[in-house]
Amino acid sequence: MVDFPVWQILWNLLLAARWTVALSLIAFIGGGAVGLALLTARLRQWPGVATAVSTYVHVFQGTPLLIQLFLAYFGLGLFGINVSPWVAAGAALTLYASAYLTEIWRGCVDAIPRGQWEAADSLALSFGEKLRHVVAPQALRIAVAPTVGFLVQVIKGTALASIIGFIELTKTGTMITNATFRPFTVYACVALMYFLLCWPVSAYSKRLERRMCRDR
């Protein structure tokens, strides 16, 4: 049997962590863009949009991410698109993140007193100007901490992409286990990697939250 020392396991997992980070960033940035679009549509108060967006959010928050990944993987395939795990995982995680982010940000916008909107109206600001100069600066301040906190959830969510064949940290861990027959060590190392990725982000989010509570 090939000798596979722990440093080599860690090194290979470290290389695999790049794909976890890449997928997390795609999902987070893509989800942010879609989430923002949904939020803007909702704030414009077009008829039916509020109900549609809230249904969208409920569906994504009420079904397992794993099933969403399967649906993206097989669903895109139905239309004859040759789906690589990259596309399926990227699409599913983007939609998943967008549902959570749009809901988080809606909460932040709702926290702004109505008077601010009315004051902006009375200054005859356009919809875009109202968002840019009145709502966004105030909402952003509240939104930073929960948004950073959600990033942790996205990073952990990417672990499920391993099941549809996306080779990232968890999948690499499984592959190394199959080669070394040392599941205890390997999965402990995988967990350690995720911890090293997520913990600084959680700690940062917690610090932001505390700072905001103090400022208020």
Add this chain to the structure above:
Amino acid sequence: MVQLDFAAVLVDWPLLLRGAAFTLGLTAVASVLGLALGVACARARTHGPAWLRAIAAAYVELIRNTPFIVQLFFIFFGLPSLGLRLSSEAASIIAMTLNLGAYAAEIVRAGIESTPRGQLEAARSLAMTEGQVFLKVVLPPSLGRVWPAMVSQIVIVMLGSAVCGQIAAQELSYYTNLIMSRNFRSFEANFVAAALYLAMAVLLRQLLTWAGPRWIFGRIAPAGR
């Protein structure tokens, strides 16, 4: 042209039903155990000696910052090399319990920390022991205050249990995989599973919201009054 055939999936409704029931069973056991673990950890973090606080904090941070699937694989594939061989059901329940326990600990702790000082002082002036004060005075209203967050977390754990099919625990996603390996209706099978999970999430949320004040923490006045 895309042709969907849901009938091929729905024909296997007994399997889907069995899977859904198993998912709910796993969730029920893990919720009870996880809630107890969460309360114990919250108590340890607010009242325990320094070393116990450190252990509880490390546990909470470790679980909250790693994916559920890795926790599950570690327990199911990793622990046997220490001589601890678990069935897929036992591994699923342990993983779900440990996972819920960590989140529940943080949620309950938030509730405990928002207990008005006066209530503690009043309880102590009645010569209650520390244990009585915690169980009778502090805990029930604390749980009541954080119950909505707790319900959401239990629903999240229920949805997360879809991963347990990967270690062959026979829950809903396991049967979904079985059905699609039989008839190759992959999209339809997962679509039906998604609809079932959604219905279960809605029902579970309503059930817990209804059951909480009746059976778990008693009727209490809303916070802030």
